[in-house]
Amino acid sequence: MEFPRHLKQTDPAFNETFKIKNANEPLIQAFNQKPHSLAEIRALLTQITGKEIPASTEISIPFETDFGKNITIGKECFINKNAMFDDLGGISIGDRCLIGPNATLVTINHVRAVNKRWDLHLGAIHIESDVWLGANVTVLPGVTIGKGAIIGANSLVNKDIPPRTLAVGSPAKVIKQVEPDAD
Incomplete structure (x- = not known):
């Protein structure tokens, strides 16, 4: 289901x-309550997202999502524990x-006005191929992280990150280029 960029509490x-x-x-509770094989994890996540999770992708539990239906995950990905x-x-x-x-x-932000705080601003997150997000990274609404980029641990990404760059900090800032085959 596609939602508009701004969703008012009064909208159907x-x-x-x-x-x-x-x-x-x-489904999320069942997913996180006990150990599952990788095949069971993918099957449950396929049910939660409504999209096929590739067999080459591994997702560790616990994993949380508040909605589920607007997630698309590519091939050969690894999502570590406690992702939200x-x-x-x-x-x-x-x-x-x-x-x-x-x-x-996080793809949701609330309106600042006190009397409209339940109204939502939505902004899709796009993580292009070959991206590495370090531990404790937070990505905010509307951000695109370019192909091959690396985001350092504990970084807060509040704006687009160009392809093949290393960004760190809060807010994340690009500090150098990443070579395609660099160690």
Whole structure:
């Protein structure tokens, strides 16, 4: 289900999000409550996201998502423990991406006005192929991380990161280029 970039509490789609969220919560709980084989993990995540999770992709538990239906994950990815995907605005992850433990991808922001705080601004996150997010990285709404980029541990990504660059800090800043075959 596609949602507009701005979702008001009075919009019919706002209530639809909670129906989908509530339907997915028992699946997420079952997913995280006990050990599963890699095949079982992919099958459960396919059910949660509504999209096939490639056999070459590995996702460690626990894994959290608040919505689930707006996540797309490429081939040969590894998502480490305690990842949190706040995906109402959409999250796409390219092929061969590495996502470190405790990574948080957030696609929702609230309106600043006190009387409209329940209204939402949505911004898709696009992680292109061959990206590596270090441990405890947070990516905010509307960000694209370019192909082959590396985001250092504990970084906060609040703007687009160009391809083949290393970015670190809070907010993340590009500090150097990454060679395609560098060690």
